[in-house]
Amino acid sequence: MSFTQGSFAWLVAHDLRLGWRRFRGMFGSLRPRTIAIIIGLCLATFHVIAWPVAGWFASLGNSPDSARLYYPALASACLFIMPWLISQALTSSTRALYSRGDLDLLFASPMPSRTILAAHAVAIAIESLGSVAIFLVPIVNMNAIFDGPHWLAVFPALVASALFATALGLCLTLALFMLAGPRMTRVISQIAATAIGAGFVLALQIVHVLPEHMRDSIVSSIDAPEPGSLFDRHGLLWLPVRAAAGEISDLLLWCAVSVGFFLITAVLLGNNFAASAIRSANLAPKRVRERRGRVGKKFRASLGACLRMKEWRLLARDPWLVSQILLQIVYTLPVAIVIWRSQGDQGSIGLSVAPAIVVISSQIAASLAWLAISSEDASDFLNTAPVTKAQIERRKLEAIALPLVVFLAIPIAGLAYVSASTALVTAIFCAAAAASTALLNLWNPKPGSRAQVMRRHSQSKLVGIMEHSLSLCWAVAMVLAALGSMLALIPIALAFGLLWFNRPKTASAKFSLTATAA
Amino acid sequence: MQDQSVDAGSQPAALRLSDLRKAFTKTAVDGLDLTVRAGEFYALLGPNGAGKTTTLRMVAGLLPPDDGGIEIFGVDARRDPVAAKRITAWLPDEPMLYDKLDPLEYLEFVAGLWGVEPKRAQQSAVELLEVLELWPHRHELCEGFSRGMKQKVALAGALVHEPKLLMLDEPLTGLDAAIARQVKDLLVARCRAGASIILTTHILEVAERLADRIGIIHHGKLIAEGTLAELRDVAGQKNSSLEDVFLELTRPMERAA
Secondary structure (H helix, E strand, C coil): CCCCCCCHHHHHHHHHHHHHHHHHHCCCCCCHHHHHHHHHHHHHHHHHHHHHHHHHHHHCCCCHHHHHHHHHHHHHHHHHHHHHHHHHHHHHHHHHHHCHHHHHHHHHCCCCHHHHHHHHHHHHHHHHHHHHHHHHHHHHHHHHHHHCHHHHHHHHHHHHHHHHHHHHHHHHHHHHHHHHHHHHHHHHHHHHHHHHHHHHHHHHHHHHHCCHHHHHHHHHHHHCCCCCCCCCCCCHHHHHHHHHCCCHHHHHHHHHHHHHHHHHHHHHHHHHHHHHHHHHHCCCCCECCCCCCCCCCCCCCCHHHHHHHHHHHHHHCCHHHHHHHHHHHHHHHHHHHHHHHHCHHHCCHHHHHHHHHHHHHHHHHHHHHHHHHCCCCCHHHHHCCCCCHHHHHHHHHHHHHHHHHHHHHHHHHHHHHHCHHHHHHHHHHHHHHHHHHHHHHHHCCCCCCHHHHHHHHHCCHHHHHHHHHHHHHHHHHHHHHHCCCHHHHHHHHHHHHHHHHCCCCCHHHHHHHHHHHC | CCCCCCCHHHCCCCEEEEEEEEECCCEEEEEEEEEECCCCEEEEECCCCCCHHHHHHHHCCCCCCCEEEEEECCEECCCCHHHHHHCEEEECCCCCCCCCCCHHHHHHHHHHHCCCCHHHHHHHHHHHHHHCCCHHHCCECHHHCCHHHHHHHHHHHHHCCCCCEEEEECCCCCCCHHHHHHHHHHHHHHHHCCCEEEEECCCHHHHHHHCCEEEEEECCEEEEEECHHHHHHHHCCCCCCHHHHHHHHHHHHHHHC
16 A cells, blocks of 8 residues: 555545544644643553453463353453444444535545545544554453463454444445435434444343343353354354454454455445435435414514524434433433442332432533533624623523423433432422533533534533532432431532532633633 | 715714724724714725724624724614614624524524514515525525525525614625625615615625725725725726726735735
């Protein structure tokens, strides 16, 4: 491969450079050297963390426990990594299909579409590989030092897995494109990517909540699998696991399968990809549901009604955004389930799930407040309107109350079914927690586009830390209050203290800050 | 557009800027004095970076001036920005829209912000969408619109609250001839109906044909102002086009700079 202009390697380098810029964007305005130091420190820290685990694993030596754990450990890692890689590929290939500027230019050039897709695919594979490697490399390195060099087989197996997952992700995206059409593909694949990524976390929890005898039977099938069953490690599904375990023929086979699949995808789907990208650019405008009458509903009169309706419409018409917000609930649930199970038979579901609902409430309120205040599409336009900033902000905060209530209604109703009093206390603490994180976002606006809602803290880590601290304070206060303890006042005081610390500074200070930033 | 026989002193100026100043790293607006009469179509010309957009953004309340006065129909915009904004509309070259709203919803939102009586707003929204040929697209989300259509939706938004002073920054950039004609006709009609219009443009032919008076700013200062005939006199170029006059007036400054 040469790096001459217009070559395949040159195109891969171009894609990787764009990927690196996106990655850098997540660190705000930090310099590349600082970012490199941070990554280096992370790698070093992960090595230190992996040390005792690797030491313990090596200490098992050739005992039956070691053999018993080796394959299931690798299989769990595969179960965790493969969905992640596939979801990364889905996200990246969808982005490639819909990011117009880049592809328009590429397809207008005399470069063959196969080369363009193949270069994109290689870049996607390398990027997703990087996101896994930072966690996996330290674990494998430490195990290779303590337990033996056979662990190094994980690396080629991982590269093959990245190629396989990327090819699969591309196929899935293009299949979706054909089945669901260009408009829906974007949303479906974004939601699917997040769901696949979260799938493993949820799957683990499902195992946790299964009845005891079912879990026992799963464990025994792993220990002594029936030949040909899902848990038989000689089966086809276990090929990547055996490859990672260093079984040389399987490693070669897995590499061949992955590289083959990758090449076939790039070669066969190149034209299809180009056609899909062109179709995605020529979408007919989307129509809103026709309303009755010539104009439809009468215009609203009040400023509040107009601002509320605008916020609700923007939210309701962006299913991806809603899915991202709802995912916060999904990610919080496992914690609640763990707490619930840790309390054994005496555990109260109310007391374990309720604090999770308080946390969810504060997080959703923060997201919604950020969406309404910081990611305003037309902030200049609003500033030219004959209303004060304070009026607009107040109306926007009012506007986020309804979606928040909609999101929380089912969990709180479920709680009320178990215990009405806990539900009432929870609702009160939810309201307080939501108000606090919404105010935090109002007082510390960090402008960004709506799509960045889940990455909004990359601009200001401090606001992120404050947001999570407030959630924690209210959740702890909720538990203590439900137990009737006066100690609840301590976290409540702490929450107010945090808010006081983040109160808006004087207008002149704010202005000078903005000027400095500009 | 305005009837020149009307005594300009009988009503307050649509816009009066006095000694307006703004500096970023460099001075953008440098003691600008400018008056636009009520009912006048005023074209503000200047080379790139002359301070046109900065000036209009200060008038629209989007940028605090370092010094100087802004008066819109007698209202001190720095002291009472809300009252000034109530009678003003600002249309930048990049349309300020919401991708996920349709044109009708957008106009409803704008009318709500400016507190227009709903029945009147609705009627005016329908008329604007029809005049601008956006009616068939009233239920389509703005995200799928071409630049020209987006610009027309934004223009409808600027007009739906019937501003007395309308400021447009490069309103014709990127529009095809047919859409540009629609926009020009609508602006002329608004001016005839009594609105005052300030427009910046690089298309000098537009200024030549539409404007009652033309102001040329350079390095943040007003260097010439008047009707086309008056500007020709200043430049000493009888029977020449506005382009010749503009180039002649801005050239000495370029050399001095």
